[in-house]
Amino acid sequence: MNVATLSYPTEATLPTISQALPLIADYLNTQTGAQGTHISKATRLSGGAIQENWLLQVHQQGGTMDGDNRWVLRTDAPSGVAASMTRAQEFAVLRCAFDAGAKVPEPLLLCSDPDVAGREFFIMQALDGTASGPQLTRDTSLDPQRAALCHELGVSLANLHRIAPPHPQLGFLPEPAADHAQACISTYRNYLDTLNDGFPVLEWGLRWCELNRPQPMVPCLIHRDYRTGNYMVADGQLSGILDWEFAGWGDPREDIGWLTARCWRFAGPDREAGGVGALDDFLSGYNSVSDLQIDRPTLTYWQVMAHLRWAIIALQQAERYLSGGEDSLELGLTGRMLPELEQEILLLTGVPL
Template structure:
């Protein structure tokens, strides 16, 4: 059954009615919804923050993440792994539960929201306090004590969710490194634009695929500064699992090292806050085993190339008139910046 927006109600009012009914099942009849506000305006998902006021007057601070009510076909990532491997909201919620149980800092997922005629599917999480914007994490005094701990902490957290047994995971898709690389090459070639730096990157990776490693595990898929939440003490949670898939876990660590996620703090390779040595020390301490820095470098190169192709996709989405936005135009210009970053890694 497809969810339908009631034309007589605002989206927030319709959702509030859905939430009252759903939370009555969990907290009891008479549960009220206060402070309902949408936190994101993305086409691929909705994120809402609100307080559930229970019948006894106590409050539970919650986040709802669900699929958008208005069905939107987002074509820009159809041909790349980001689109083909994306998980649904119920799977994402289950992965957060498993990650938390495994020892990864993550919000509590108390229950799910099933799709019906009034709503799309989603999941609820307890609201964490802290900062998610990468630039603020790196610049604001409130996180000064946390920053020196973060590289070790994100390594440790990754080891915990990478270690979740495959037979405990919900059905998910996977992609070997060679096949993933071929997908990105095919996309880049389809633009018929000369990018010698990217071509060099493809050739470099193709000739060194043995460095990718042979491990196979749950991968976050977008593990970077910007998808974590940090408080004054350190890493408070790992968020945004919609790109999760099965693959080589070192790809997550390499993605964390991509220059674009350092927000100007380029002397600290890992997220703008630490070193690869600290990252790998945390990973080993978390039970992930030892990883050669050469393998991380391979995946850092791969991640940089991947981001460059994604920048091209967004740029051409704007130029072709499919979805003209200033954001896509700005990101599209970053393809040249990423090409430069790639050449620096291969120098």
């Protein structure tokens, strides 16, 4: 990958975002042409061990962003580990998605100068609403708007899938596999081979996917975590898609299978479109932009793949906990989800229980 390497201070000398606010304000003045920038409030948002997100209340006098603004500053945590994407790369993906018509927080400014905050960061528009999966799938006040929300989710995903390789702004992404499904199967199988314990249901699922995999499709940009919990909804409408660090070239049907997999429906297990609504409403939105048609056997295939992938992630999270590397109850509980995922894999592949 053609990626520039930045040299950051060590954690011991790295300033916090709160400490860097005066320099950040000066940087915003320079970039927007403002005569004055006042950051009245900077609030650390919850979640994210690898990245930090700060909600900034900013007033600018003059310049291109004159007036009151609500922005999010996204950067690496001081003690963060190597991530799948740098902030510059994530900014580029967001910019491409925004320009393609996907509903994402508008990326505004990228700062790669370590003298400003000690680390790379970018500024994007703040979104209103909630991303809580349990709330979105349980809230009855959303019922009259669920069809329209699912349609919006379909339109946004189809717009993202319009982005195809090669792309001048996304040269850092790994080359797409000739057969995305087979590449996923090989990756998951290779991980299982590193474990001391056996997982016959997962091995069964992988072999079933290998024998039943559909013909490969022309690759496009996929989100790889497009699900309820990773998008914001305000007043029943989609405000934007979050968490882009896993994006890459792949099969668009993987995103559809991931969104519709039972494991991501939370309190709405009978609503196939992410627990928030009907599959037909989601597909009507998707097909208003894309000619891709996904039949039931193909959708089932990618739902099996979704449960396999989530099962592998659950094993990895549990290993982080059991090895003593991270004392996190969330990681430990994630590992205990495995039986539910295995049961769904068997049901989807037609194994009588």
